[in-house]
Amino acid sequence: MQELSELIESAQREFAEANAAAALEDAKARYLGKTGSLTMLMKELGRLAPEERRARGQEINRAKLSMHDAKRSLKKRSLPNSPRSPLT
Numbered sequence: 001m002q003e004l005s006e007l008i009e010s011a012q013r014e015f016a017e018a019n020a021a022a023a024l025e026d027a028k029a030r031y032l033g034k035t036g037s038l039t040m041l042m043k044e045l046g047r048l049a050p051e052e053r054r055a056r057g058q059e060i061n062r063a064k065l066s067m068h069d070a071k072r073s074l075k076k077r078s079l080p081n082s083p084r085s086p087l088t
Contacts, residue, residue, distance in 0.1 A: 004063045007037055012070045021075075028071055038064055 011031045018024035031037050041060050045053050 004041075004059055007031065008063050008066050008070075011067045015067075015070050015074045018074065024071065024075060028067075031067055032064065032071075038067065 011027065014027040014030070015024060018027055029036060033039065038060065042057075045057055045060070048056060
């Protein structure tokens, strides 16, 4: 579980440090994209025993929701090159 906590903290930090919409999307891809860190953990679930798989899957899903929530809340702020940005 500590690994997931560190991953969440790292993602939230990168999301918060994003200074443009493109940077926020790049950070999202590193964690939630097709080859992102969290996606790779999800792909490894098949190797676990059924009882472990369920518990680990729930942990990963909570981490995923936490990352999506963090990204969503930060996306609401105005970033350069963002459709909501007053600069465009």
